[in-house]
Amino acid sequence: MSFKEILFSTWKSPKISAEESQFEEIKKEKKQKLNQMESRLESLEILISNDKLEDANILMKYLIYDLVNFYQSLSGNKTIPFEGDLSLFSIPESKTKAFQFLSQVSKEGTTDETKLNDLFESCLITYDFLLGESKKQFRTKWFTTLDQFKAIRKIRIILITSILSFSVFGVLYYQYKFPVMKDQNIKLYSFADREHPQTSESQMVSMPVSKQKIGEWNEYVFVLPDSMAKFGGLRIDPLEQRGIHFVLDEFQVLDGKGKPLYSKKIVVSQNLLPEDYQDFLKISDIKTAGKQLPGELVEMVTTGRDPQILLVFPPVDGAKTIKIKMKYIEAHKLKKK
Template sequence: MVFVKLRIRDLFFSPWKPPLLTNPELEFEKQKEIQKKGLSQLESRLESIELLLTSDKWEDAKLLFHQLTYDLVNFQLQRTGQKEIPFGANLSSFSIPESDRKSKPFRFLEFSDKLSELKNTELDKILTFAIDTYEFLLEESNKEFKSRLMTTLDSFRLIKRIRILLVSLVFTFSFVSFFYYQYKYPVMKDQSIKLYTFVSKENQQTSESRVVSLPVLKKDIGNWVEYEFPLDESMSSFGGLRIDPLEQRGIRFVLDQISIWDSKGKEIYSKRIIVSPNLLPEDYQDFLKIVDVKTASKQMPGEIVEMITTGSDPQIQLVFATLNDAKIIKLKMKYIEAHKVKKK
């Protein structure tokens, strides 16, 4: 028996063009093509018989069974280099091959002489025997293809398939890795911070008429920036603040301090977002709602809370005592792209 010894270097240094075959190898390839064609015809004939039986066309199925009997026998004879038996001739000279299979091949020959007398229900049994025989011939042929009829062209085809598989795996892995990296560590886009004011905890309604925004510049990523939002008269009185820090998921940010100033330049509200001893943001009860935002990593009490957006509409809503005559809101913030985060 011939085995293909495949080494790693063969994948890279063996020729990329099909090899020139010797005359014996050309003959082997011809034999394999004949056998493959014969197996395909046998399979097609079995399918035709099955369709006839399903359609209750018993007599037509018997005629095709008679032809299939000689096809199966002659395929085995041809495969083993023996003389074929003409159609209609006596099959008693045919020697049934030995097999270790549980379902022995060529059992249908027991019924070949009385095929026309068989009942319709018995034809299904013969079809099963014929299928078992086909599977035996297919298995034996494949064994021969990988042993006696093996050529250098088979080795070339094997290496080619492995090369294609490896290239496909590399491209697939690269493709998946690229998009996973883009999802896991997105690059920050140009966008804006938006602030909405609302009346109170009981009246949380926001509207586009009570909103201010400032752009986030990519050049400021990684740096502390104090964003200053001027408020008009319609937004000067409120008891709640909604902060939309981003419009993109997967971006880290730190909101160090929120401060609100009145028209006289007096600070009337101030809050730092730091980690409390219970590892939640300090004064957690002041947070009415947090949407599409989570803490970014394990942090220690007293540290500024580092957060990361988990959706495309992140919000942080705070409530406090009603403020009047508010003119400016200041946010001290820093944006960080996830792939630039330094591990602790």
């Protein structure tokens, strides 16, 4: 079977000759007989395990003649009638000890559980041997153009399924590795201080992320309600999506006249951690992105769907607005350093 045949042969089932039709009938008959013997083996196992030894003995006799006559038909020899002389059968050479049970068989059979179990195991080995011999003859003596067609079709189905699976996996992996920015919000929660970092929805403001200027600096101005006028800590939820890179340049807390009450730039310190790292009470679902040098703005990437930065600072009072300068970068738009 060549690669050219796999690619360019017809998908339509071929017409077979009269001789090949006969071969197909022979194979069909052999497969039915194999299924029948397999069914008898299963029934025998159930009978023996349930101590139905007399019934098992009767069924065992039929199975033994089935196994013998199946090999006779494969070899082109005459079948031996039920309860006929099994000494006429020539045991084939086999590495699997097929048909070794014939040395243990008597005309009356046995109802001894141990002997029946031994016979059953030997019959099982013989069945596997016959199954292998049948497949050999199916592939050689009785091989037809229909078998060739089925083999090519099977390979084609495997190839097409593999290509589709890899394609779907590739798309899903790309979406996971390089997610596209979705519609989402930046959220800010205020809290009292380091000892009281609890947040609530009543002390939260949010704004939609600007998707118009991905990769460019954007300034987000949050107008604070009166309930957020006084606080000593801020929880920043920069995104609601994993896999997005972002840089937070600076944020400022301003009073009603626009005077800064607190401001901070997030840059890399000499020990390669964010500067004033002790002021970061908690950072979750976020990590730094790649190698960064001291003095650079900290580039981060979200690793989960609930990224948070909790920052504490000296308490402020009379806050009216918060300004945050940020830049979002989709992973596939990153520039290699």
